[in-house]
Amino acid sequence: MTTATLPLKPITEDFKEAVAFALSQNDVTRAFVKEVVDAGLRNVFLIGCGGSLTASYPVHFLLETRAAFPVFQMNSDEFNLRRPALLGEGSLVVVSSHTGTTKETVAAARYARSAGAKVAAISRDADSPLAQAADLALTYRSEDTVVAPKGVLFGQLGHALLEFTGAQGDYAALRTAFEALPDALYTMQEEGEELAHSIATALADEDMTYVLSAGPNYGAGYGFTMCYLMEMQWKHGGSFHAGEFFHGAFEMVTEDQPVILFLGEDATRPMAERAKTFLDTYTRKAHYVDSRIFSLPGVPEAVRGDITPIALDVFVTRLARHYESVRGHDLDQRRYMFRVEY
Template sequence: MNSNTRPVADPRPAFVENPEQADQQQALGRRIITDGIRTVFLVGCGGSLAAYGPSVYTLDNRVPQLVVQAMNSDEFNYRKPAGLGPTSIVLVGSHTGTTAETVRAIDTAKAAGAESVVSLTSDPESPLATHADLAFTDRPTKWAWDPKEIAMARITQGILDAAGLAASGFDEALAALPADIPNVFADLDPALHRIAEDLATKPVTYALGSGPMEGMARAFAMFYMQEMLWRHAAAYNAGEFLHGPFEMTESQAPYLVLCGEDATRPMTDRALGFLNRYSEHVHVIDSREFRLAGVPDGVRAEIAPIVMSAVTTRLAQHLEAVLDHDLSTRRYMFSVEY
């Protein structure tokens, strides 16, 4: 930890949606049901794969007629899952639109006769956007929070709508986030800075979550802590944590527990009950404390992981300041062949 810490960067801007694309995303979701698609493959690497998490959770728990499978791009390419075929839609996500194995996944999908391939990327000129049957592009919001999560939320809403399962208020909630998330940041910034100061002094951080928050914990550990901040970290499902990794809980070890409002909340509460007895460095980010004035209560649980993703991004910005380590610096990515 650097004693002369740098100032915390400004929060990333809100996503700016293209209204036409938002409509197309909902229409795609509806078509998945009305066309009788059986399997939706969600393909990508790293942060792009993690961005599918909240939608996987929602669809898996609510839409019996659909199978949703998120998979690393090369796992998809080499495995060619048995469920891939004419009743599949394949979504391919890559921020730059150039990730080689994700571009190849388009060929994998087409060779297997997938009904269609849809890309999620920031760059409409990229291979991913130009080779897919349909492309959703979020430029110019390159460094906004979670444009792919928002696109997926729109698609998911279309699916729920066509399946007769849509909760009212979701569109209203998405529309409110650009105003609400800055309030969440303003409320949490002091706490996030204290968490960053503590994590910066520790050799390894463990992040925990259940349900859709497991993926948020994993993304924080793998992409913010390891990739961007070069800090040891690992993430666990809160239930699995209590069946193995918890054995090495020590009073000085730091834990970051991401709590949501979904059905699995008792799992993180149980892990917290344990951790609070045996560690003195338990940090909690609880979506119940998110001030989301424009989000109707009935859809808070579904919106919480999207907001949590933004909040962990904000935590990373605090770590960037405390560690004096730029989030955009890479040793290997984009600079060596591998």
Template sequence: MTDGTYVGPHAVTPIPDDVVSSQEQALSLWPAIDNHIGGLEADINRVFLVGAGGSYLAMVPAQWVLDKHSNIPAVTFNSDEFYYRKPASVGPNSLVVALSGTGNTPETIRAAEWAAAEGAAVVGVTLKAEGPLAQSLETSFVAETGQGTQILLQLVALAVLKRENVDIGPMHEALHALPTALLASLNALEPRAAEIAREMKDVPVTNVLASGPLFGAASTFTMCYLQEMQWKHAATINADEFFQGPFEVIDEDTKTIVFLGEDETRPMGERVQRFLSTYGGETFYVDSTDIPLPGVDQRQRPYVLPLVFHAWMARLAAHYAAARGFTLEGRRYMWKVEY
């Protein structure tokens, strides 16, 4: 660790007081999003979700919804891969959604500008109206927090579905119930976050297993929070890919984190659970069935839970920082050296 990141174990930072308001602000942009996407004159026959790092991983829930409900093919690209590969189907009949929280990610700006030059309809999602991404595009939607950008991505996806005459009513209602439900879930999950951080803070390699729409949140935790901000070796393993090699590193001394959702891929996680209960060491399950979501229709829980897990990653990271004593602001290389 370099100087300036270690402050010693300390009390965890509180849950931000803008959890509800920032989501409500994002929800208020639905008319603008609906009007823009619905008003696109060209037929849309391909959707590209483009971002880098945490923004790339944040696309997983939106990709999942489009895959599940839309007949329009959708694909998620890392920003530079999108730019350098230059998919032939990018053009007047494609929609490109470019996400950069800071709005400063050069790879994403370049990718978005290239797509626009090819004639694609390009929409930016960001936290900075004055940032380079928003300034470089004709249309951007601006949230206040990461929870807000997740809402905006879902609203864009719902607007695409609405163009196809898909009934989005139940999902739209679930999103409107999410702000207060998310706050309740974060409060309920605080003890679990504290326990995982306390028991896992010193393991040499942190493996997190997840499936389906929870894979993005799990990867955000290992790559953005543990590797980038805590400088810990960590990996996210798809629950099915676990049995294609990674399970060979498991023994009674390994500690593992497993996310269990309520979507169609839950059996993949339950298969992991059966194996680890026989051959693994201490395992920390975060089972979505234990998470309260007051006001959300039971049938829509699988739809909103990926957004809950994405928000909870920040809380889990805050507990790691408190238990380990290393701040989330420290970096060795990012923004400091030429790369």
């Protein structure tokens, strides 16, 4: 049983500043994208590892849904080893790494440029090896506030790609929404504290937790499972697509099986609602994170579905902090990562 606890760490002090700094790079992002499109954009690759890969799920969903060009998403080392046939001139490769030193991702950036692709990097610092290997470096300068500005940088790039390739969209409303994010996402974290505490308290001692999500929100669920439960809390977790859940994994649900389900406001919400109906019936340990509970002040109602994947991803960071506090297990504690050769 959990006995030791740690003080709950507050919302990061530089949260609004880091998000605002990401927003300030919209003009340079748009100029770069316009240049790439004018030169003959053929396809887009979204490349990263771990949390930097999960951060690209919303923009991957966005582009696959609305873009007239193909978009691919894959782990950095798979990209390097697979050597996609469609990579070359006319490709835009977006690489992401928090430190900018992830060796597979730096190698991916260099490989992409050698193949004739344009490369945009998203990382903490402009002088990182990854940033230096790219044609465009987008940064957020923070060690503590990472998920929200990454979501903003990916989102701005994705919407610029859509706009400059002629996809229909309410880009004015989207810009209004993005400009509201420093305050809206901060407020969202405050609004979610009670829910995050209740989930962490209820599931702190559970042996295995299943996490369900879908569409642009899949990154939030998968990232919470792998990066936070498993990497940072050393707890067993399984992440499943809410639609795929009914094709195998749901057989493991009993009345005592803990499940966390993320529900967004995009086109894939019906899959999450179907999962909720099942969980309401067959387990007493289901916990729901529904983006509809967040007010997101300043975000126009019509484009909430584009913003709520970022909001759910940010909520996950607070949920992890509550686990840290309730369980007394520091999120920075590691057995292997950054400690041994691997």
